[in-house]
Amino acid sequence: MAKKLLKGNFIYTLFAIIVGFAVGAIAMGVAGYNPLEAYGSLFGVVFDTTKTMSYSFIEYATPYILTGLSVAFSFKTGIFNIGAEGQYVMGSVAAMLVGAFVPAPAVVLIPLCILASVAVGVLWGGLVGYLKVRFGSHEVLCMIMFNWIAYYLSNFLVLADGINVGGGKTWSHSIQDAAKITITDWFPKNAVSSRTHFGIVIAILCVIAIYYIINRTTLGYRLKAVGYNRSAAEYAGINANRCVIVSLAISGALASLAGGLQVMGVTYKVTQFAAQESYGFNGITVALIGATNPIGTLIAGWFFGAMKYAGTRMKLLDGTRVPKEIVDIIMGCIVFFIAISNLFRAFVMNRGKKGGKA
Amino acid sequence: MNELISNLGIILNATLMYTPPLLYAALGSCFSEKSGVVNIGIEGMIVFGGFMGALLGNFIANPWICFLCGGLAGALLALLHAFATVSCRADQTISGTAINFLATGFSVFICYLTFKTSETPPVIEKLPRIFNGAFIWLRENLPEGAAKLFAQNSFLDLVFNTYASTYLAFVLVAVVWFVFYRTRFGLRLRAVGEHPRAADTLGVNVYLVRYLCVIFSGFLAGLGGASITLATVSAFRPSIVAGQGFIAIAAVIFGKFKPQGALLGCILFGFCNGLRVVVGSNSVIPVNLISMIPYVVTILTLVLFVGRAQVPAANGKPYIKSK
Numbered sequence: 001m002a003k004k005l006l007k008g009n010f011i012y013t014l015f016a017i018i019v020g021f022a023v024g025a026i027a028m029g030v031a032g033y034n035p036l037e038a039y040g041s042l043f044g045v046v047f048d049t050t051k052t053m054s055y056s057f058i059e060y061a062t063p064y065i066l067t068g069l070s071v072a073f074s075f076k077t078g079i080f081n082i083g084a085e086g087q088y089v090m091g092s093v094a095a096m097l098v099g100a101f102v103p104a105p106a107v108v109l110i111p112l113c114i115l116a117s118v119a120v121g122v123l124w125g126g127l128v129g130y131l132k133v134r135f136g137s138h139e140v141l142c143m144i145m146f147n148w149i150a151y152y153l154s155n156f157l158v159l160a161d162g163i164n165v166g167g168g169k170t171w172s173h174s175i176q177d178a179a180k181i182t183i184t185d186w187f188p189k190n191a192v193s194s195r196t197h198f199g200i201v202i203a204i205l206c207v208i209a210i211y212y213i214i215n216r217t218t219l220g221y222r223l224k225a226v227g228y229n230r231s232a233a234e235y236a237g238i239n240a241n242r243c244v245i246v247s248l249a250i251s252g253a254l255a256s257l258a259g260g261l262q263v264m265g266v267t268y269k270v271t272q273f274a275a276q277e278s279y280g281f282n283g284i285t286v287a288l289i290g291a292t293n294p295i296g297t298l299i300a301g302w303f304f305g306a307m308k309y310a311g312t313r314m315k316l317l318d319g320t321r322v323p324k325e326i327v328d329i330i331m332g333c334i335v336f337f338i339a340i341s342n343l344f345r346a347f348v349m350n351r352g353k354k355g356g357k358a
Numbered sequence: 359m360n361e362l363i364s365n366l367g368i369i370l371n372a373t374l375m376y377t378p379p380l381l382y383a384a385l386g387s388c389f390s391e392k393s394g395v396v397n398i399g400i401e402g403m404i405v406f407g408g409f410m411g412a413l414l415g416n417f418i419a420n421p422w423i424c425f426l427c428g429g430l431a432g433a434l435l436a437l438l439h440a441f442a443t444v445s446c447r448a449d450q451t452i453s454g455t456a457i458n459f460l461a462t463g464f465s466v467f468i469c470y471l472t473f474k475t476s477e478t479p480p481v482i483e484k485l486p487r488i489f490n491g492a493f494i495w496l497r498e499n500l501p502e503g504a505a506k507l508f509a510q511n512s513f514l515d516l517v518f519n520t521y522a523s524t525y526l527a528f529v530l531v532a533v534v535w536f537v538f539y540r541t542r543f544g545l546r547l548r549a550v551g552e553h554p555r556a557a558d559t560l561g562v563n564v565y566l567v568r569y570l571c572v573i574f575s576g577f578l579a580g581l582g583g584a585s586i587t588l589a590t591v592s593a594f595r596p597s598i599v600a601g602q603g604f605i606a607i608a609a610v611i612f613g614k615f616k617p618q619g620a621l622l623g624c625i626l627f628g629f630c631n632g633l634r635v636v637v638g639s640n641s642v643i644p645v646n647l648i649s650m651i652p653y654v655v656t657i658l659t660l661v662l663f664v665g666r667a668q669v670p671a672a673n674g675k676p677y678i679k680s681k
Contacts, residue, residue: 027464131661136666138669343447
């Protein structure tokens, strides 16, 4: 049991989180903030009321869970989906277009919006996979380009006549009420955040589905085989090229779904970007903290959402605001220590072996 | 005709504003990737270098010292990346992602502590325009007709009277090319990136070479950041880097990991940015569509002309010395 624990990821991730918070505490201490008060407030903000908890674990966390899942899934096939950022944007645009302009009752419109964002993600992600296998284009390069194409395409559409809300505003028309998935009305007044939506349920279902695909299906087995050793997989008769495309298409669908649900549940419209919003890039962090495991990604997504939410309102006892960038420092340290945890693992496992002999 | 020339001047001027930071970072990326270490952290190293340059630029009146310190700040982060990836054999992508977080986090955090906002005030002294003196002299001493050629905002002024850091970036391309292909160290670093075990057998210290290359990459990326905050923008805000590190990495992959290839890639992105500045302000085509051009062009070039990516064979793989 102990050995299994030391071999697995959980204990090292936990260790990395503790170290991350310790480094954050040191940084705050050097800067003259009392870290205990700051962390007390961080924790307090998240678990203060059901409302703050719904902010942390539903409103903030949902997109990160899905983009994290997207990145984690592609990692299994040995591909680094740095394109989640653009896929997210395309998904949000697709959901906005359908949600705002297709006249239909909620029961049709909501699935239609979701379908639109998933479909566009499949195309946007799958296209990169196609370019990679057909032309040998470097997928990281393609995805960085696709991120920016999505960025400017979204900005173009948001400002285009007919889509733009008009009056010199820099955002699109809002989606119709029938397309909204916000469920604040289901709860007593002030019990949950104003944009609590059932996207979280969809996200959890996705986590379960991806877990199932990876661990219990032939497809998952093939994708993992290609990820471990492409040549061996091909030798065993697996069509590696098709696996790459499928993996990126599913990965793209997940990141796009994140964008779609965000529009349907939280923003209701798409606004012109001033800078990349980093939902996709943060998905990389979430996937890494979650050890690229679907269940781990779910927990990491909640953790990340809570940190993002609480980071914006972290205060000392006398009301002094602590800069929210401390959250970035903590997250950076966590990921860094996860990165070098290999070293500790090798060290601990070796010691265990020697101890056994003696 | 005159209008055409002056427009061209404005485009080239903007190109020369956008290209150098990319170029510094791309050359850095060449070092790291060529030696076999993927460095996604380039983005963060630009941010941190830029921030350090601007921070010191607010207290030290010598911009060259600040510029150098910007490079060293990038190198410091790179040392972290080297430690993780070379010594600890960490996943290079994970470590790079961490570096990006740490860089933005620390930069803005320190900025808050020092200036109480997320932006620094303008630096005391920008990097010099090295030919500015010459231009002024020519304006004053040439006969009127010829002096007009060197007037402010004339074609020659816009294109050639730029910051020293801009000239340095282009000079560095040649330097890096020379190091890669005409020195012993260059041969070793390429060998380490292609086949580290063979290099090791021949007595090359793989770890040392990789450490040096990663540190160089951070140093150059840091200079790139500092060239923004000490020349073109002359202050730091969190948004000034905004993905340029990733664009630089893209330029390197586009240029097949060669400095001269990366130069082409950087100029393409820089030029399209310049075009956007000029055309975007007075055109019927929406500026967002014009902004898309470099990225679409890159994809098309990649598909039509460049073909298969040629990645150094050991790129991304940690090296374990003895088995």
